[in-house]
Amino acid sequence: DAKTTQPPSMDCAEGRAANLPCNHSTISGNEYVYWYRQIHSQGPQYIIHGLKNNETNEMASLIITEDRKSSTLILPHATLRDTAVYYCIVGGYSSASKIIFGSGTRLSIRP
Amino acid sequence: DGGITQSPKYLFRKEGQNVTLSCEQNLNHDAMYWYRQDPGQGLRLIYYSQIVNDFQKGDIAEGYSVSREKKESFPLTVTSAQKNPTAFYLCASSPDRTSGNTIYFGEGSWLTVV
Numbered sequence: 001d002a003k004t005t006q007p008p009s010m011d012c013a014e015g016r017a018a019n020l021p022c023n024h025s026t027i028s029g030n031e032y033v034y035w036y037r038q039i040h041s042q043g044p045q046y047i048i049h050g051l052k053n054n055e056t057n058e059m060a061s062l063i064i065t066e067d068r069k070s071s072t073l074i075l076p077h078a079t080l081r082d083t084a085v086y087y088c089i090v091g092g093y094s095s096a097s098k099i100i101f102g103s104g105t106r107l108s109i110r111p
Numbered sequence: 112d113g114g115i116t117q118s119p120k121y122l123f124r125k126e127g128q129n130v131t132l133s134c135e136q137n138l139n140h141d142a143m144y145w146y147r148q149d150p151g152q153g154l155r156l157i158y159y160s161q162i163v164n165d166f167q168k169g170d171i172a173e174g175y176s177v178s179r180e181k182k183e184s185f186p187l188t189v190t191s192a193q194k195n196p197t198a199f200y201l202c203a204s205s206p207d208r209t210s211g212n213t214i215y216f217g218e219g220s221w222l223t224v225v
Contacts, residue, residue, distance in 0.1 A: 034213070043115075043201055043216030044154070087153065099144070099214060100170070101154035 003027070004088045004102050011108040018075040020105050022088030025069045032091055033064060035073045037084040038104070044087065047073065083109045114138065115217035117202050122222050124189070124196065132187045132220045134202035143185035144203040144214065147171060154201060160185055189222060197224045 005023040012018040024033060032051050036044040048055055048062045050071075055062045061074040075082055087104040115136045124130045136143065142161050146154040146169075156169030160179040174193025179185055185204075189196045202217045 036214075041199070041219070041221075043203070043218050044214075046213050046215065049213060100156065101146070103153045 003090050003100060006086075006088055006102060006105045008103065009106040009108070011110055012075075012078045013110050014079060015077055018078040018082065018107060018109070020073040020075075020086050020088075020107065021070065022073070023070045024088070024090050027068050027090050033062065033068075033071050034089050034091060034099075035060070035062065036087045036089070036101075037082075037107075038087065039084045047086075078107075078109050080109050080111065083107060115202060115204055115215060117200075117217035117220050120218070120220060122220060124222060124224050126224055127191045129188055129190050130222065132189070132200055132202075132222070134185045134187065134217060136183055136185075136204045136215075138204060138206070138215065139182070140204035140206050140215070141182070142205045143179065144205075145169075145175070145177065145185070145187045146201040146203065148199040148201060148219075150199075157187065157200075196222055198222060 003026055032049050034049040035047040037047055038044040048057055048060050050062045050064055064071045085104040085106050087101050089099055089101055091099045118133045122130060144159040145157040147157055148154050155171050157171055157175050158166050158169055158177040160166035163179050163182050166177050166179050174190055176188045200220045203214045205214045
């Protein structure tokens with residue numbers, strides 16, 4: 001079973017910030033939080049990952065709560081091209097940890 | 112260009128036949144993975160490999176087999192024992208430990224049993 005819980009779907013107006021929540025209450029101390037997104041019938045694309053501190057890159061920001069039991073992915077200015085399924089997963093800091101994907105959140109961007 | 116190449120993109124198989132899906136990466140990544148995705152569902156791990164000549168079963172390994180004879184190659188065979196093989200198959204790889212566990216995916220292969 002996936003170690004994360006996400007809402008099945010969300011929508012956001014174009015140009016606004018999209019905030020995607022994820023619960024990972026059983027996360028262990030050495031596990032990272034990773035976010036990927038998948039556009040229909042393509043391979044998932046890496047977005048961002050973090051351990052404890054908030055992270056930001058050119059695509060998104062990741063906010064992790066102090067107790068690390070939940071996180072939020074923020075797309076600061078959503079565009080129609082951000083319509084996708086977003087997966088939040090947790091995994092260890094090794095090259096071949098067993099990475100389990102849940103069902104993700106289907107994000108729809110409204111024009 | 113560096114990346115992960117899966118082939119074929121589309122494959123049709125008759126019932127009772129084995130088929131092999133190719134996955135090649137030129138990223139010099141240590142670990143490689145195979146996932147299966149059914150329509151509207153998330154990804155499920157079939158097999159993964161950390162180093163050459165070594166691999167481990169994922170959650171749904173029954174009916175599948177893999178090999179890792181070369182670092183850059185991780186082919187997946189869907190055997191006749193797999194009762195419902197029609198799905199979207201994704202190959203992935205990840206770099207060494209110093210880079211964490213960021214996974215990079217290929218574009219996928221669609222397998223249909225006819």
